[in-house]
Amino acid sequence: MTRIVYLNGEFLPAEEAKVSIFDRAFLMGDGVYEVTSVLGGRLIDFDGHVRRLERSLGELGIEMPMSAEELLGVHKELVEKNAIVEGGVYLQITRGVADRDFLMPEGLKPTVVLFGMHMNLVESPKAETGMSVGVTDDQRWARRDIKTVQLLYPSMAKTAAKKAGFDDAWLVEDGFVTEGTSNNAYIVTKDGRIVTRQLSSDILHGITRAAVLKMAKEAQMQVEERPFTIEEAKDAAEAFITSATTFVMPVVKIDGAEIGGGKPGPVAKRLREIYIEESAKLAS
Ligand code: PDD
Numbered sequence: 001m002t003r004i005v006y007l008n009g010e011f012l013p014a015e016e017a018k019v020s021i022f023d024r025a026f027l028m029g030d031g032v033y034e035v036t037s038v039l040g041g042r043l044i045d046f047d048g049h050v051r052r053l054e055r056s057l058g059e060l061g062i063e064m065p066m067s068a069e070e071l072l073g074v075h076k077e078l079v080e081k082n083a084i085v086e087g088g089v090y091l092q093i094t095r096g097v098a099d100r101d102f103l104m105p106e107g108l109k110p111t112v113v114l115f116g117m118h119m120n121l122v123e124s125p126k127a128e129t130g131m132s133v134g135v136t137d138d139q140r141w142a143r144r145d146i147k148t149v150q151l152l153y154p155s156m157a158k159t160a161a162k163k164a165g166f167d168d169a170w171l172v173e174d175g176f177v178t179e180g181t182s183n184n185a186y187i188v189t190k191d192g193r194i195v196t197r198q199l200s201s202d203i204l205h206g207i208t209r210a211a212v213l214k215m216a217k218e219a220q221m222q223v224e225e226r227p228f229t230i231e232e233a234k235d236a237a238e239a240f241i242t243s244a245t246t247f248v249m250p251v252v253k254i255d256g257a258e259i260g261g262g263k264p265g266p267v268a269k270r271l272r273e274i275y276i277e278e279s280a281k282l283a284s
Pocket of ligand 1: 182184208209
């Protein structure tokens with residue numbers, strides 16, 4: 001089946017979708033993106049993703065090129081055209097095309113790209129075994145709350161972690177964990193409290209994070225939004241990550257140290273179940 005993508009108002013076979021070499025995302029990393037998961041052919045928490053998109057665009061002074069409703073329509077059509085039952089939709093909006101200049105040109109027509117991905121989100125093998133993370137310095141820029149396409153450092157960190165035998169890396173700044181290379185990071189203390197770093201420009205404001213914390217509170221679990229160290233994490237009862245493409249995923253090894261006996265713990269498992277169950281309520 002030909003992969004159909006969306007580019008600036010048109011649905012096209014992937015090989016026909018071409019973007020200018022003068023696109024500001026290509027030259028300057030001047031663009032933002034979103035990844036929305038698809039379950040049962042429906043988009044999970046599109047409202048959350050589109051709100052964050054509007055915020056990212058606003059922070060960079062890029063106009064929202066169409067309404068949220070129109071954007072939802074494009075997402076749905078893409079899911080349908082590619083018969084995506086489970087996976088995700090990647091959306092990228094760049095400032096547009098202009099001759100190379102450090103000064104951001106005004107009034108450009110944003111480039112809008114969407115493509116779909118087929119993925120096993122629910123029956124993911126790592127959900128059963130848990131994943132391992134290495135630890136590395138957080139050397140990203142200081143506006144991690146903006147979901148920009150300049151992903152070089154996270155990509156370097158993940159690649160180095162893989163080479164060292166880990167599944168991913170947790171990033172540490174001033175002695176405290178910020179987040180994973182492409183996910184938010186959590187521990188569960190021995191007395192059952194879920195700990196994750198508070199929102200600020202130090203981390204991406206995960207859409208899955210917001211939903212999972214709400215569901216945890218509704219299930220009477222204790223949530224603490226504060227920084228934690230790698231030492232505290234290694235001594236924790238459990239650890240896990242969240243993102244649109246992993247949902248809730250247990251972490252069973254941090255920098256070689258086993259967490260919770262090296263097996264996914266009950267809190268992460270329960271939260272994963274709740275999220276998958278409740279995601280139907282967030283679907284459009
Ligand atoms: N990444 N933190 C970072 C640095 C991320 O890149 C992501 C998402 C998250 C989780 O956000 P959300 O729950 O909204 O997916 C946290 C996406 C999945 C990606 O880059 O593919």
